[in-house]
Amino acid sequence: MVAKKLNLKDKYRALTRDLDWDYDYADRKKAFPYEEFEGIKITDWSKWEDPFRLTMDAYWKYQAEKEKKLYAIFDAFSQNNGHLNVSDARYVNAIKVFLTGVSPLEYQAFQGYAHVGRQFGGAGARVACQMQSIDELRHVQTQIHAMSHYNKFFDGFQDWTHMHDRVWYLSVPKSFFDDARSAGPFEFLIAISFSFEYVLTNLLFVPFMSGAAHNGDMATCTFGFSAQSDEARHMTLGLEIIKFLLEQHEDNVPIVQKWIDKWFWRGTRLLAIVAMMMDYMLPNKVMSWKEAWEVYFEDAGGALFKDLARYGIRMPKFVETTAKEKEHISHQAWWIFYTHGHAAGFHTSIPSAEEMDWLSEKYPDTFDKYYRPRWELAKEMEDRGERFYTNGLPQLCTTCQIPMGFTEMDDPTQIAYRSSDFEGEKYHFCSDGCKHIFDEEPEKYVQSWLPVHQIYQGNCGGADVETVLREYYKMNLGEDNMDFKGSPDEKRWNEWKSKGVA
Amino acid sequence: MTIEIKTATLQPIRNTFANIERRFGDKPASRYQEATYDLQGETNFHYRPLWQPQYELNDKSRTQIKMEDWYDLKDPRQFYYGTYVQQRAKHQEATETNYSFFDKRGLTEHLPEEVKSHLITYLIPLRHVEHTANLNNMYGCAFGYGTAITQALLYNAMDRLGNAQYLSRIGLLLDGNSSESLATAKQEWLKNPAWQGMRALCEEMTTVEDWFEVFIAQDLVVDTLVFNLFYEQLDQKLAVMGGRDVALLTEFMQVWNKDSSRWLDSVLKTVASESEDNRALLEEWVQQWRVKTLAALRPVIAAMLDKGDALDIADALLEARLKKIGITR
Ligand SMILES: [Fe+2]
Ligand SMILES: [Fe+2]
Ligand SMILES: [Zn+2]
Numbered sequence: 001m002v003a004k005k006l007n008l009k010d011k012y013r014a015l016t017r018d019l020d021w022d023y024d025y026a027d028r029k030k031a032f033p034y035e036e037f038e039g040i041k042i043t044d045w046s047k048w049e050d051p052f053r054l055t056m057d058a059y060w061k062y063q064a065e066k067e068k069k070l071y072a073i074f075d076a077f078s079q080n081n082g083h084l085n086v087s088d089a090r091y092v093n094a095i096k097v098f099l100t101g102v103s104p105l106e107y108q109a110f111q112g113y114a115h116v117g118r119q120f121g122g123a124g125a126r127v128a129c130q131m132q133s134i135d136e137l138r139h140v141q142t143q144i145h146a147m148s149h150y151n152k153f154f155d156g157f158q159d160w161t162h163m164h165d166r167v168w169y170l171s172v173p174k175s176f177f178d179d180a181r182s183a184g185p186f187e188f189l190i191a192i193s194f195s196f197e198y199v200l201t202n203l204l205f206v207p208f209m210s211g212a213a214h215n216g217d218m219a220t221c222t223f224g225f226s227a228q229s230d231e232a233r234h235m236t237l238g239l240e241i242i243k244f245l246l247e248q249h250e251d252n253v254p255i256v257q258k259w260i261d262k263w264f265w266r267g268t269r270l271l272a273i274v275a276m277m278m279d280y281m282l283p284n285k286v287m288s289w290k291e292a293w294e295v296y297f298e299d300a301g302g303a304l305f306k307d308l309a310r311y312g313i314r315m316p317k318f319v320e321t322t323a324k325e326k327e328h329i330s331h332q333a334w335w336i337f338y339t340h341g342h343a344a345g346f347h348t349s350i351p352s353a354e355e356m357d358w359l360s361e362k363y364p365d366t367f368d369k370y371y372r373p374r375w376e377l378a379k380e381m382e383d384r385g386e387r388f389y390t391n392g393l394p395q396l397c398t399t400c401q402i403p404m405g406f407t408e409m410d411d412p413t414q415i416a417y418r419s420s421d422f423e424g425e426k427y428h429f430c431s432d433g434c435k436h437i438f439d440e441e442p443e444k445y446v447q448s449w450l451p452v453h454q455i456y457q458g459n460c461g462g463a464d465v466e467t468v469l470r471e472y473y474k475m476n477l478g479e480d481n482m483d484f485k486g487s488p489d490e491k492r493w494n495e496w497k498s499k500g501v502a
Numbered sequence: 503m504t505i506e507i508k509t510a511t512l513q514p515i516r517n518t519f520a521n522i523e524r525r526f527g528d529k530p531a532s533r534y535q536e537a538t539y540d541l542q543g544e545t546n547f548h549y550r551p552l553w554q555p556q557y558e559l560n561d562k563s564r565t566q567i568k569m570e571d572w573y574d575l576k577d578p579r580q581f582y583y584g585t586y587v588q589q590r591a592k593h594q595e596a597t598e599t600n601y602s603f604f605d606k607r608g609l610t611e612h613l614p615e616e617v618k619s620h621l622i623t624y625l626i627p628l629r630h631v632e633h634t635a636n637l638n639n640m641y642g643c644a645f646g647y648g649t650a651i652t653q654a655l656l657y658n659a660m661d662r663l664g665n666a667q668y669l670s671r672i673g674l675l676l677d678g679n680s681s682e683s684l685a686t687a688k689q690e691w692l693k694n695p696a697w698q699g700m701r702a703l704c705e706e707m708t709t710v711e712d713w714f715e716v717f718i719a720q721d722l723v724v725d726t727l728v729f730n731l732f733y734e735q736l737d738q739k740l741a742v743m744g745g746r747d748v749a750l751l752t753e754f755m756q757v758w759n760k761d762s763s764r765w766l767d768s769v770l771k772t773v774a775s776e777s778e779d780n781r782a783l784l785e786e787w788v789q790q791w792r793v794k795t796l797a798a799l800r801p802v803i804a805a806m807l808d809k810g811d812a813l814d815i816a817d818a819l820l821e822a823r824l825k826k827i828g829i830t831r
Contacts, residue, residue: 006680011681014670021692021701026702027709056664056667060587064592065591111542111652127663134657137583151518182559447548
């Protein structure tokens, strides 16, 4: 009798999860110790549906083809001084934020997926996570290689990894990923695979990659598109983990919902940086943050949550607040950076007259009313030679670590303050969302390494801001920081232009 | 491109990133350097892991091995993701040619039954050992310190999944894609008394806490012995039995082992020469796992190779390697 041939699905199983076996000699719980403490109930790992079927030989082959093309473009980019083709030197600040703020998260994703790629008891889930781990390593390394050329011609890229561990605003992305990695393995997947990669990733990647495309940045654009095909795989993992957990046991539903609430809010706060990048940092605009939020969250996310309703999952908490915030968040975030531009590792600037008109058009209900007057005042001061910088250090939200500069969404003239008491101490928050996250896990968030507190406590190498920036952050003062106007970046750019090379 | 390039007028303001410059001086850096050094977060972690509150997220004390600078453990192959996948892609292309040659020529049918059953009983079950190696290298990747070693451990882990998949495909060639041979081989792994020592050893390795000890047990001790016994000594025996062609199917693993050994020897040499404490600890681990592994292998090797000195040959190879690395004197 001729034996039946395997179909593709069974073949993949034979080549992955069938490699594992039930232990008889050692305690399997000791080998996979972190599966139970979060309260998640897994009754049957064999119900895991492989989100994609890629054996290693195929993986090497496809990825090598992608790398070959990508590095050919990087090589051409640097040989031809591709940086001269960007729309304006101001644009480059957007990718400084990317390298210092986002690339280290790709690194943490590599670490986080390596951890769960070892710790899950189900081999199918492990292999999917391992592949994501190596993809994320790819992302950070290709980003470094894409930026390597920019680093040779612009300030602010040079100490990205040192800065990420220390600089005040970079604690926003760092704490986001530290939070996910320090959580249990299932929360990590809901946080990163589902809430971030599946629900919010388009709001990070599309803006940066289209921003790069619209602003003549071939290097960033190419790695972005090349990473897209990896992201497609990552998104299927995000969808599988949520379905798997919800189908495994009904007791998982409230736990998963709690995580979705938390990570949705944490994600929206992280994306404030993207919001200001889109609306203020791109000389050639792509779309407004508000439009991006509507397309990529409200429309796409709305459909997704409708689909998940059959499991008893509802829209994330505080989603109504985000519907109001989309009108304000980019303006408020950029104002925070503009006023603290002396302490930022990239250049800030006032939007030009045309840019302000674009903002008026995109934000008809809010820009002229609340934000234009502010920028016009800033412009007047700048024209008088009194470019405005805030003295002193801002108070930070204990949860998201963004300076307390966001307002009440029903009264954009009023800064929002929330607080909670825990073990005799008072903790401050920027929003109901951040307060709620703290209140659910105060023991975790009291540990936050808040950069401003740390400076005051003398843990950052000095008491005055300048010493901290120079010694502790290793910023090159007068080069990396301050306004774009008058910066060495601007000066060099103008020289290249006057010589007719740019 | 519309611009006219006058490269001479464009002087770079720096050669490389500041962290690379601090390490190697102000000169152009390699892609390996820029994609490796100081990538991992060093300080100011926000929260302790809920799953290991005794450690920071990235913590040197997850092993007893001590290094002044963990980035000394550089990869002589200079693998970063791009060079790694391109190297393996070349290698898999050659392997693909071998497998399709084997298939097209119908070489399976020419294999004596005795060889087939030998493969199913002794070679195919190795895919479970490779799976263990995948777990153990992932463990070091997740708990290790510094990108120099952790990225190499990830590449190794993925390679081991690849090895396990190639071994599985040998099974699928033998059974005409029904996976019957894989099921039989798994039963051998689970039930055959000759394999139980190795299975227990594999299970035990995945419960060891110190990631560097796991790394030594798996990549140095177990792999040195297993690769010699299963890909060299078994290969010779198969040739005698009329199964010379099987070598086409295991070439990937043999070439891989050479490549990986170059990296392993270099890394361990650096660790052993860092301090006498490190060297002594490595030796202690090696001796413990060597005794255990030899005992675990004894029954399966006795059944697989009818050569009384097979284990001694493999062990002598391990001994020579330890001397070369500088773990034993
Ligand atoms: Fe990524
Ligand atoms: Fe991703
Ligand atoms: Zn907050």
